[in-house]
Every structure is written in structure tokens, then in C-alpha cells.
Amino acid sequence: MSETLEILQDNLGKALWDTFFMVGVATLVGVVLGTALAVLLYLTQHRLFTPNHAVNEIVGFVVNVIRSMPFLILLVVLIPLIQLLIGDPYTPTGGAIALSIAAVPFFARVAESAFQEVDEGLLEAAISTGAPLWQIIFGAIFPQALPSYIRGIVLTIISLLGYSAMVGTIGAGGIGDLAIQYGYNRYETGVLVAIVLLLIVLVQVIQWVGDRIAVRVTH
Structure with missing residues (x-):
């Protein structure tokens, strides 16, 4: 028992910092780039905007290819690329790069699903007023999709937390x-x-905070 406490005392702080660094960077990259991909996928398949079957299929195929790979396999495949970028892939920075690449397509599909929940009647009303596309996106689509969008961020963070444990392998x-x-x-x-107990606590706290925020922004 004393040896366990000594190990945790000497190493847990840095381990937590490395995990928070990897998950934080990956979440930021995943949400920003994933949202951009989700908007592209949504607009190129929705009948009210600018449907483009070819673009939608190509982007969707790339997203699905990365999502279809188990993270541990993706991690191994990315080691040469990460080594080329930063020299040493066996670092928290290397882990953050791998997690980011996994997070982008994952969140892209989550955000796309959130956007698809927006009522078409609202979109038709916004389009009929002559509002520009950017205003429809940020004034109609995002506000209506926000609760599901936030829950998607929470889901992504929790998934990345689990993936970050695999980086330790x-x-x-x-x-x-x-x-x-x-x-x-x-x-x-x-x-x-x-x-294991720490991971359970972290997941519960993240889920609780995310649910509270989602409820707050629900219209």
C-alpha cells in the first residue's frame, strides 16, 4: 500500500498533466476542424443550400476511413508521420497529434448529426428573408443545434480520455x-x-458539467 501511494505521489501529477494536455489539444483541434468538416458535409447534402454530391461523397469517404480504424491501429499507423513532424512520437505531443487526427472525423460526424436536427421550416424562413449563408449558419443552425452540439463535445472529450489511455501503451x-x-x-x-477510479470520477464530472450546460442552452 505504501509503495502504491509513493508511486502515485511521484508520478500521478505529471501523468494527469500529460493527459489533460493531450485531450485538451485534441479536443480543440477536433472541435474546430471537425465543425468545419461538419458544416461542409451538411451544406453539400442539404437540399436547401448547395448540394454537391461529389464533394460530399469524397469528404464523407475520407472521414469514414479514419473513423473506421480502431484507435490503437491508427496510432501505430501514424507513428512514422508523427516522427517526421516532431522527431519523437513517444511523447505527449506525439500523443496529442494522434488524438487530434482521430478527433477531427469523430467530431465531424457528431456535429453533422446535431445540424441535421435543425427544423427545415426555420431554415426556409431564414432563407426567404434573403439572409446570407454565414448568417443562416451562425444565426439559425448553430443556435438550434447547440444543445446536441455541446453534448457532442462532451462525448468527444470522454472518448479522447479513453483514447489517451491507449497512448500509454x-x-x-x-x-x-x-x-x-x-x-x-x-x-x-x-x-x-x-x-480506474480516477477515470470514472473524471468521466462523471465531465458528463455532469456537459449535461448542465446543454440544459442551459436548450431553447
């Missing part, structure tokens, strides 16, 4: 790395139990 840092290095390789069961 290649020694890139974070609480997954701590669990592998000490809880598994050194048979410190107490470390594994502590990390």
Missing part, C-alpha cells in the same frame, strides 16, 4: 502510461485500481 505519457508502466508491468494492482 506506446509510452507516450499520461495516466495510461502510468497504468501500464507500474500497474501492469510492475504488478502494482493498487495503481491500476486508483487510475
